[in-house]
Amino acid sequence: xxxxxxxxxxxxxxxxxxxxxxxxxxxxxxxxxxxxxxxxxxxxxxxxxxxxxxxxxxxxxxxxxxxxxxxxxxxxxxxxxxxxxxxxxxxxxxxxxxxxxxxxxxxxxxxxxxxxxxxxxxxxxxxxxxxxxxxxxxxxxxxxxxxxxxxxxxxxxxxxxxxxxxxxxxxxxxxxxxxxxxxxxxxxxxxxxxxxxxxxxxxxxxxxxxx
Amino acid sequence: xxxxxxxxxxxxxxxxxxxxxxxxxxxxxxxxxxxxxxxxxxxxxxxxxxxxxxxxxxxxxxxxxxxxxxxxxxxxxxxxxxxxxxxxxxxxxxxxxxxxxxxxxxxxxxxxxxxxxxxxxxxxxxxxxxxxxxxxxxxxxxxxxxxxxxxxxxxxxxxxxxxxxxxxxxxxxxxxxxxxxxxxxxxxxxxxxxxxxxxxxxxxxxxxxxx
Numbered sequence: 001x002x003x004x005x006x007x008x009x010x011x012x013x014x015x016x017x018x019x020x021x022x023x024x025x026x027x028x029x030x031x032x033x034x035x036x037x038x039x040x041x042x043x044x045x046x047x048x049x050x051x052x053x054x055x056x057x058x059x060x061x062x063x064x065x066x067x068x069x070x071x072x073x074x075x076x077x078x079x080x081x082x083x084x085x086x087x088x089x090x091x092x093x094x095x096x097x098x099x100x101x102x103x104x105x106x107x108x109x110x111x112x113x114x115x116x117x118x119x120x121x122x123x124x125x126x127x128x129x130x131x132x133x134x135x136x137x138x139x140x141x142x143x144x145x146x147x148x149x150x151x152x153x154x155x156x157x158x159x160x161x162x163x164x165x166x167x168x169x170x171x172x173x174x175x176x177x178x179x180x181x182x183x184x185x186x187x188x189x190x191x192x193x194x195x196x197x198x199x200x201x202x203x204x205x206x207x208x209x210x211x
Numbered sequence: 212x213x214x215x216x217x218x219x220x221x222x223x224x225x226x227x228x229x230x231x232x233x234x235x236x237x238x239x240x241x242x243x244x245x246x247x248x249x250x251x252x253x254x255x256x257x258x259x260x261x262x263x264x265x266x267x268x269x270x271x272x273x274x275x276x277x278x279x280x281x282x283x284x285x286x287x288x289x290x291x292x293x294x295x296x297x298x299x300x301x302x303x304x305x306x307x308x309x310x311x312x313x314x315x316x317x318x319x320x321x322x323x324x325x326x327x328x329x330x331x332x333x334x335x336x337x338x339x340x341x342x343x344x345x346x347x348x349x350x351x352x353x354x355x356x357x358x359x360x361x362x363x364x365x366x367x368x369x370x371x372x373x374x375x376x377x378x379x380x381x382x383x384x385x386x387x388x389x390x391x392x393x394x395x396x397x398x399x400x401x402x403x404x405x406x407x408x409x410x411x412x413x414x415x416x417x418x419x420x421x422x
Contacts, residue, residue, distance in 0.1 A: 046354075050351055050354055050355055051309055051313075051351050052351070062298075064301065064305075065305060066304075066305045066308040066309060067308075068304075068308050069301055069304050069305045069308060072301075072304065073301060087273075090275065090280055090283075090284060093277075093279075093280050093283065094275070094276060094277045094280045096308075097277040097278075097279050097280060097308070097311055098262055098277060100308055100311050100312040100316075101311040101312055101316050102262075105311075105312050105316055109344075123336050123340070125334050125336045125337055126336055126337055126340045129334070129337045129340075133320075140261055140262055140263070143257075143261050144261055
């Protein structure tokens with residue numbers, strides 16, 4: 001049965017799942033969510049996900065939310081993109097928590113604030129704070145990639161597909177690939193995998209909101 | 212063998228692990244980390260954890276970081292505090308990702324900024340932003356606890372012990388338990404479990420830094 005993914009192009013968290021579905025050769029189709037008109041915050045969407053967020057994955061009777069949980073589900077179901085042992089699986093999970101908390105958890109809001117908020121609501125102090133925290137996380141990523149091709153195991157895993165989730169977007173969020181050469185090479189490595197697509201080629205954009 | 216937990220009293224992320232170890236009846240001892248003197252940011256600590264953070268758990272040859280990964284490890288090893296099925300374990304994991312990203316991920320930095328930063332570095336705009344995001348997450352928690360005793364399964368799980376991690380601390384971070392009656396009752400429910408301890412009774416405090 002074809003899985004359905006509630007998503008929109010600008011969501012790096014949805015992109016992580018879309019990439020994972022693609023690389024795991026799963027049959028799926030997108031359900032476009034009109035994020036910038038508030039769809040995820042509405043009562044109807046909240047009955048699907050109390051957290052009021054994409055991505056949401058529907059696989060038959062199974063409804064899943066939180067990108068990392070969905071990635072883990074796809075990996076478990078297909079036997080692809082996970083670790084090869086319990087220790088490797090913990091290492092994969094470790095980098096996914098790091099991503100959600102420290103990396104995407106800063107990059108996502110910062111990119112939103114700098115590009116999708118009305119200009120009169122953008123605040124330099126807040127964005128400076130998020131940027132400072134983002135660069136702390138990018139430094140950790142740069143250190144971890146010293147002498148390694150992939151973050152958490154000997155092959156590409158869902159940890160890589162989580163941590164890269166916001167890093168291909170063209171909008172400014174103080175991230176300059178040239179400042180992080182190992183991260184830059186790792187992003188090229190992921191983008192060279194067969195079937196890779198840019199987020200805007202994989203999911204329909206929702207910004208600017210239609211009138 | 213006695214597990215060792217690198218921790219300090221003010222870390223809600225370490226507290227999540229300390230609570231989990233206690234409720235799972237695991238033999239453990241704390242290794243105090245002098246956080247406010249910069250110990251976790253130093254080169255020596257980074258060889259233990261490239262992410263430069265507590266908690267770190269040592270169990271024989273196994274070194275683990277990220278509170279949720281450690282909680283999951285303890286739950287798997289002891290067969291306690293996890294879900295009863297694959298679906299329940301995914302639901303537990305879902306709330307742990309929500310916690311790391313949306314709940315503790317805001318409460319931790321906000322409490323740090325409001326209490327442990329020098330006064331001349333505290334910024335009302337930044338803290339207002341973190342508070343706004345924290346209260347969005349608290350509303351989700353309040354909704355989820357409607358008609359439920361525990362967040363993710365029929366009994367207390369590591370998801371509850373993650374989400375409560377910052378919510379017992381006495382320092383101000385714009386959280387008033389009375390404004391979230393279901394969260395308030397759930398925190399009382401956790402605190403009534405045999406063996407529960409307040410974070411400052413479980414781990415040595417590191418603030419103010421010794422001269």
